[in-house]
Amino acid sequence: MDSPASRNLEQWNRPPALPGSHYLDTRVYTDPAIFEEEMAKIFARIWLPVCHESELPDPYDFRTAGVAGRKPIVVVRGPDRKVRTFLNICPHRGNTIVRAPSGSLTRAEPSGNPKNMTCMFHGWQFDTLGRCVEIPREEQGYQGRVCKANVGLREIRTEVAHGGFVWVNLDDDCEPLEEFTAGAFGFMMTELDTEPLDIFHYQKAIIPTNYKLWHETSREFYHDYLHYHNRATGMLQKGYFDRKYTVFPNGHAATGLTIIAYDAYEGGKERLLTFPGLAKNGWKQLNIFPSCTYSLRTSCLRVSVMTPISERETLIEIRGLGMKRDTPEDRAERIADHDTIWGPFGRNLHEDLLAVRNQSVAMREGSGSRYLLMAREENETIHDEVGLRSYFQEWSRRLGRPANNPSP
Amino acid sequence: MTAAETQTRQLVEEVVYESCLALNAEDWGTFLGLCDKETFRYRIVNYSPEIRREQCWMERDWKGLKSLLDLLPRHNSDHSPLTRHATVYRVKVDGTVGEADATTLLTIYRTELDGGNSHFDSGQTSLFAVGKYEDRIRLSKEDGPRLMRRTVRLDTRQIGIGSHVPF
Numbered sequence: 001m002d003s004p005a006s007r008n009l010e011q012w013n014r015p016p017a018l019p020g021s022h023y024l025d026t027r028v029y030t031d032p033a034i035f036e037e038e039m040a041k042i043f044a045r046i047w048l049p050v051c052h053e054s055e056l057p058d059p060y061d062f063r064t065a066g067v068a069g070r071k072p073i074v075v076v077r078g079p080d081r082k083v084r085t086f087l088n089i090c091p092h093r094g095n096t097i098v099r100a101p102s103g104s105l106t107r108a109e110p111s112g113n114p115k116n117m118t119c120m121f122h123g124w125q126f127d128t129l130g131r132c133v134e135i136p137r138e139e140q141g142y143q144g145r146v147c148k149a150n151v152g153l154r155e156i157r158t159e160v161a162h163g164g165f166v167w168v169n170l171d172d173d174c175e176p177l178e179e180f181t182a183g184a185f186g187f188m189m190t191e192l193d194t195e196p197l198d199i200f201h202y203q204k205a206i207i208p209t210n211y212k213l214w215h216e217t218s219r220e221f222y223h224d225y226l227h228y229h230n231r232a233t234g235m236l237q238k239g240y241f242d243r244k245y246t247v248f249p250n251g252h253a254a255t256g257l258t259i260i261a262y263d264a265y266e267g268g269k270e271r272l273l274t275f276p277g278l279a280k281n282g283w284k285q286l287n288i289f290p291s292c293t294y295s296l297r298t299s300c301l302r303v304s305v306m307t308p309i310s311e312r313e314t315l316i317e318i319r320g321l322g323m324k325r326d327t328p329e330d331r332a333e334r335i336a337d338h339d340t341i342w343g344p345f346g347r348n349l350h351e352d353l354l355a356v357r358n359q360s361v362a363m364r365e366g367s368g369s370r371y372l373l374m375a376r377e378e379n380e381t382i383h384d385e386v387g388l389r390s391y392f393q394e395w396s397r398r399l400g401r402p403a404n405n406p407s408p
Numbered sequence: 409m410t411a412a413e414t415q416t417r418q419l420v421e422e423v424v425y426e427s428c429l430a431l432n433a434e435d436w437g438t439f440l441g442l443c444d445k446e447t448f449r450y451r452i453v454n455y456s457p458e459i460r461r462e463q464c465w466m467e468r469d470w471k472g473l474k475s476l477l478d479l480l481p482r483h484n485s486d487h488s489p490l491t492r493h494a495t496v497y498r499v500k501v502d503g504t505v506g507e508a509d510a511t512t513l514l515t516i517y518r519t520e521l522d523g524g525n526s527h528f529d530s531g532q533t534s535l536f537a538v539g540k541y542e543d544r545i546r547l548s549k550e551d552g553p554r555l556m557r558r559t560v561r562l563d564t565r566q567i568g569i570g571s572h573v574p575f
Contacts, residue, residue: 055459063458101458202459205568208524228482267475335464344570345452345466351484353569354523361525 013370022375024403029210030365035311041398043068047180049165054198060105069308074098078128085168086130087154090119130155163192184252190277201320209360211308217352218293219387229347232265243382251289251394253387257282273299289394300338420510421496423553428492436477444554445470454562485572486523492516512541537564
């Protein structure tokens with residue numbers, strides 16, 4: 001204990017000599033009770049993107065997913081082309097109704113008719129509006145005590161917006177999506193909403209980490225040092241550190257446009273394709289509280305969405321998108337650009353996931369971890385940790401206590 | 409099967425198995441030496457039932473793959489070794505152009521080293537991915553068979569934190 005650089009246990013457990021907004025208690029990542037509270041006070045009340053409209057392009061197409069940890073949903077496009085979302089639970093005996101990850105209801109199920117969602121267990125059927133349209137031997141069994149009119153599916157608030165993503169909110173009384181995003185998408189509106197987008201990449205992984213840690217890899221850029229690709233193509237380029245961070249209401253945050261020298265990475269090349277309104281080789285990023293990131297790197301849009309499973313387990317879904325009008329050649333180029341950095345074999349994704357997995361190893365409950373810093377101030381430029389602070393400001397507002405002292 | 413056909417099949421199997429041994433040993437130079445410098449194209453693909461389309465997760469020519477492998481020491485990676493078990497199931501020789509197509513079923517295991525809690529996990533082996541190699545092979549009498557194309561068609565679509573090295 002002679003070295004002035006090391007600390008004894010009492011010193012290690014002492015809160016940092018910083019404002020409370022500039023550090024946090026690691027229990028926010030490890031405490032199961034805090035996780036349950038987050039599910040109730042955050043995830044059950046906010047808008048979350050669950051898929052892209054190009055995943056269900058035709059009437060009767062569906063996509064299944066889950067939100068807020070454990071709520072199964074089915075997103076379905078009706079014959080009126082409207083996208084609706086329902087809790088994917090049969091009101092009769094609690095079975096999963098639609099089992100496949102995606103598909104078309106135009107095909108008949110072994111125990112049901114085409115164009116309906118059929119619970120295979122007892123053959124109850126629901127149409128794309130969520131109405132119960134078939135109860136086998138209804139009259140014989142229920143004699144009017146239970147009828148189709150009273151056993152429809154639980155519908156979930158749904159909007160399609162911001163580049164054609166399907167957003168849902170479990171709270172029937174929630175504010176409209178536009179109010180929740182609070183102008184943050186104005187930052188990327190031209191690129192996202194000038195013309196239709198189309199998905200070309202989907203991957204998912206269940207990572208043993210807390211969902212916030214993954215989101216934070218998009219919220220702070222100081223970890224540029226983790227990525228050789230970022231060091232070569234970004235940090236060594238003039239003006240990189242001037243890139244501004246913008247904080248929006250409701251915990252959203254964006255990093256401003258920067259120009260990347262993709263050809264500075266050996267084997268890399270300049271990117272020729274862009275999105276409408278985006279500068280050549282430009283890069284913008286938008287983080288939506290609490291678990292979604294839109295990252296637009298010149299030719300491809302990556303949207304990362306997290307579904308928390310427990311305080312130490314997170315489903316991460318990553319989508320890559322281009323323009324619907326892409327020629328096959330354009331599309332191939334966007335895919336190659338995307339996968340170089342963000343695919344499962346890309347240079348950056350593996351590094352980010354490796355980092356957050358190891359954070360969870362080190363911060364496991366009882367490991368001795370205590371506080372994390374988010375104290376960098378650089379005039380709200382790229383290595384300023386204002387993005388983290390704004391996140392936990394919103395987190396504290398919703399949970400009713402500060403992240404640096406999260407005990408109830 | 410004639411003796412010549414048997415010999416050709418043996419040559420094809422050898423190049424596939426040698427490529428696995430080289431990749432398992434992370435002997436990138438030997439692996440690249442088994443690939444035709446001018447024509448080699450490496451791809452990792454799969455079909456996603458989630459978005460109902462085929463997707464490509466990696467594509468490189470010989471030069472691009474060499475760059476990627478040369479730069480590995482500059483990247484932070486999970487260094488857990490991968491072990492490829494392969495069985496060549498089908499070989500179809502196109503004698504008119506001196507080339508062959510081989511279909512190989514592939515299983516990849518990962519033995520933990522430093523990707524997570526090394527105190528608990530290092531030394532554990534788990535199944536990482538299954539799929540197949542679809543190889544196009546040039547049958548050269550002068551310098552032996554060479555891989556012209558390799559498509560890794562994965563059945564596994566969840567590969568955790570991913571990988572910096574080709575399968």
